Amino acid sequence: MNLVMLPLFTIVNAGPVGGAMATTVEWLLNHGQPVFLLIESLVNGLTGAAEFILSVPPPWLMAPFVALLAAWRVSFGFAVLSLLGLNLVLFMGLWQPMISTLALVIAASLLALIIGIPIGIFSASRKHFWAITRPVLDLMQTMPAFVYLIPAVMFFSTGRVPSTIATLIFSMPPVVRLTHLGIRQVPKDLIEAGRAFGCTESQLLWKVQLPNALPTVMAGVNQTIMLALSMVVIASMIGGGGLGDVVLRGIQQLDVGLGFEGGLAVVILAVILDRLTQSLTSNELTRKSMPQRIRAFRDLWTAS
Amino acid sequence: MPPLISLKQLWKVFGDQSEQALSDLQSGKDADALHAETGIKAAVSDVSLSIEAGEIFVVMGLSGSGKSTLLRMINGLIPPSAGEVVIEGKPLTGMPLAEIQNLRRNKMAMVFQSFALFPQRTALENAAFGLEVAGVPQRQRLDKARQALERVGLGLELHNYPHQLSGGMQQRVGLARALALDPPILLMDEAFSALDPLIRREMQEQLLELQAESSRTIVFISHDLDEAVRLGDRIALMKSGIVLQCDSPSELLSKPANEQVRHFFRDVDAASVLTVKTIAETPDCVLRNSDGRQSLESAAAGKEAFVVDDQNLFIGVLRPNGEMITAQQGPVLTPETTIREAINSVVSAPYPVPIVGADQRLIGVISPRRLLGSMLLE
Numbered sequence: 001m002n003l004v005m006l007p008l009f010t011i012v013n014a015g016p017v018g019g020a021m022a023t024t025v026e027w028l029l030n031h032g033q034p035v036f037l038l039i040e041s042l043v044n045g046l047t048g049a050a051e052f053i054l055s056v057p058p059p060w061l062m063a064p065f066v067a068l069l070a071a072w073r074v075s076f077g078f079a080v081l082s083l084l085g086l087n088l089v090l091f092m093g094l095w096q097p098m099i100s101t102l103a104l105v106i107a108a109s110l111l112a113l114i115i116g117i118p119i120g121i122f123s124a125s126r127k128h129f130w131a132i133t134r135p136v137l138d139l140m141q142t143m144p145a146f147v148y149l150i151p152a153v154m155f156f157s158t159g160r161v162p163s164t165i166a167t168l169i170f171s172m173p174p175v176v177r178l179t180h181l182g183i184r185q186v187p188k189d190l191i192e193a194g195r196a197f198g199c200t201e202s203q204l205l206w207k208v209q210l211p212n213a214l215p216t217v218m219a220g221v222n223q224t225i226m227l228a229l230s231m232v233v234i235a236s237m238i239g240g241g242g243l244g245d246v247v248l249r250g251i252q253q254l255d256v257g258l259g260f261e262g263g264l265a266v267v268i269l270a271v272i273l274d275r276l277t278q279s280l281t282s283n284e285l286t287r288k289s290m291p292q293r294i295r296a297f298r299d300l301w302t303a304s
Numbered sequence: 305m306p307p308l309i310s311l312k313q314l315w316k317v318f319g320d321q322s323e324q325a326l327s328d329l330q331s332g333k334d335a336d337a338l339h340a341e342t343g344i345k346a347a348v349s350d351v352s353l354s355i356e357a358g359e360i361f362v363v364m365g366l367s368g369s370g371k372s373t374l375l376r377m378i379n380g381l382i383p384p385s386a387g388e389v390v391i392e393g394k395p396l397t398g399m400p401l402a403e404i405q406n407l408r409r410n411k412m413a414m415v416f417q418s419f420a421l422f423p424q425r426t427a428l429e430n431a432a433f434g435l436e437v438a439g440v441p442q443r444q445r446l447d448k449a450r451q452a453l454e455r456v457g458l459g460l461e462l463h464n465y466p467h468q469l470s471g472g473m474q475q476r477v478g479l480a481r482a483l484a485l486d487p488p489i490l491l492m493d494e495a496f497s498a499l500d501p502l503i504r505r506e507m508q509e510q511l512l513e514l515q516a517e518s519s520r521t522i523v524f525i526s527h528d529l530d531e532a533v534r535l536g537d538r539i540a541l542m543k544s545g546i547v548l549q550c551d552s553p554s555e556l557l558s559k560p561a562n563e564q565v566r567h568f569f570r571d572v573d574a575a576s577v578l579t580v581k582t583i584a585e586t587p588d589c590v591l592r593n594s595d596g597r598q599s600l601e602s603a604a605a606g607k608e609a610f611v612v613d614d615q616n617l618f619i620g621v622l623r624p625n626g627e628m629i630t631a632q633q634g635p636v637l638t639p640e641t642t643i644r645e646a647i648n649s650v651v652s653a654p655y656p657v658p659i660v661g662a663d664q665r666l667i668g669v670i671s672p673r674r675l676l677g678s679m680l681l682e
Binding site: 187189190192193194195196197198199200203207208211212214 | 379381402405406407408409413414416418420422423424425433434436437438481485491
């Protein structure tokens with residue numbers, strides 16, 4: 001009988017661990033204001049620019065363009081499919097939300113890549129740095145996505161900027177991991193050949209390591225973009241806007257139809273983005289068979 | 305002239321406690337005892353070699369004998385624990401990295417056992433890699449790379465990727481990548497070991513052809529004795545990091561320094577390595593051109609006389625029946641002929657076959673009896 005009593009607590013306040021975190025955040029808020037302002041204006045500029053550029057071409061120009069891209073990189077069948085999908089989005093009246101979601105995804109992924117790829121490269125040749133980076137990446141990936149929303153709001157209030165920042169943090173780990181893995185996987189004899197022909201360290205990086213790691217790095221880029229898309233929907237809770245908003249309204253109003261429409265548009269966008277960026281991973285030269293891809297994915301979690 | 309590459313008392317010990325182990329070994333501690341105590345082994349111990357310009361120098365040994373480590377110390381990929389590598393009179397130790405990199409770009413190129421071609425580059429781009437690293441403008445480097453590929457017989461596969469080429473072709477690209485730099489020194493690390501025997505033979509001949517065209521210094525690592533004997537002007541035989549003996553193939557075979565060297569050469573077909581020079585015998589009867597009387601005596605004794613002029617230049621063979629066979633008519637061997645190549649003419653000639661040097665001097669003769677005896681040499 002006593003056992004039944006236990007779960008009746010409701011957790012309202014944070015304990016000492018959370019308290020320390022809250023104190024840190026508060027300290028940062030009080031002392032880091034100029035830095036946050038700088039970040040805010042940078043991120044705001046980037047997302048604004050992305051949204052502006054993507055909004056310039058009207059749907060009747062944008063959709064065929066995407067279809068052409070799909071035909072070139074993937075297949076004709078997929079081109080037809082993406083054209084149909086984009087028309088469906090337009091028909092549901094969700095074109096503009098989709099564009100702002102896409103802008104947010106592009107801005108956040110771009111920032112994640114700009115920060116993540118150099119970290120991956122840097123950590124590949126430095127064991128100690130990787131020993132610190134790895135648990136941080138684990139933390140970033142396993143922390144429930146909603147948790148990022150709280151400090152993001154505290155630092156940058158609501159809107160596009162905190163959404164982009166939360167998204168960027170959530171989506172960065174794969175590209176760091178896969179860049180690290182890709183560079184570490186470059187065969188030893190190629191490195192040796194590079195050195196034997198007189199490469200400097202930077203020549204070794206640009207002429208031997210990066211070209212060989214590229215397919216793996218691209219797999220990381222693909223993963224990062226997909227994670228960004230999933231986070232952008234969640235970020236609608238702090239005013240990220242776009243398709244997430246539509247889904248959120250569906251939840252708030254218990255409107256199954258609206259929620260379904262928003263969800264469907266997200267799926268269409270996700271499939272198109274995924275297939276297009278996946279095509280960067282494999283060209284004629286480096287196309288991997290399915291077992292190889294599965295192995296690479298497994299290695300990602302077991303590699304030290 | 306000083307040797308092109310000289311290695312002076314070179315040591316390499318890998319591992320954490322390598323310094324202590326090295327000083328132990330240098331002060332004469334037994335290598336096996338040290339290995340038993342600490343598990344540390346010297347990959348290369350106290351190797352001193354001089355490699356002359358223009359020779360094919362083969363370092364031969366079983367796997368784990370330290371030969372690849374030795375090669376990598378020549379171009380500084382592995383720094384020696386002690387001792388010195390001197391290239392063209394300049395010691396590599398203490399040389400700034402930029403200068404070593406320069407040396408690698410201009411003086412020596414390497415060919416690898418695993419080919420080590422860059423998979424995302426075409427044959428042409430691979431061959432141009434060294435020049436690209438050295439900062440040669442694109443048009444020029446592609447030109448040179450194309451020439452190098454044509455020289456190794458890959459003029460038609462310029463734009464193929466490595467995975468589209470067979471093993472032999474891939475290693476030709478590897479060779480072209482090194483040749484494109486036109487380096488005075490070629491370092492070849494078991495370059496042909498991964499190839500089929502037939503292709504390997506082909507590549508060896510190609511290398512000898514290239515060497516005949518323009519002479520380079522080639523340091524060739526091999527675990528294949530036949531290959532070492534076929535290619536090497538000199539061979540350094542290594543075992544457990546120690547050079548057992550360094551000499552020409554026929555010297556190694558005919559005068560092994562110790563039992564281990566003899567053991568190595570046990571299975572080698574001596575007849576195709578040893579030259580007739582090493583088993584030449586003095587003819588029973590040599591006639592000066594002017595000396596008429598003795599010829600009659602020798603004819604009476606039923607023996608051949610080998611006729612030379614006053615400068616000891618060979619003229620011909622005087623048969624017992626008085627018939628004179630001049631150098632142009634009868635069989636004559638050069639000193640570099642191998643015993644195997646000589647068998648046919650020695651067996652079919654009715655008298656010992658004369659061996660005549662490039663300067664026409666009579667070096668000696670070789671009889672069937674002597675030939676057979678040499679095959680029992682081991």
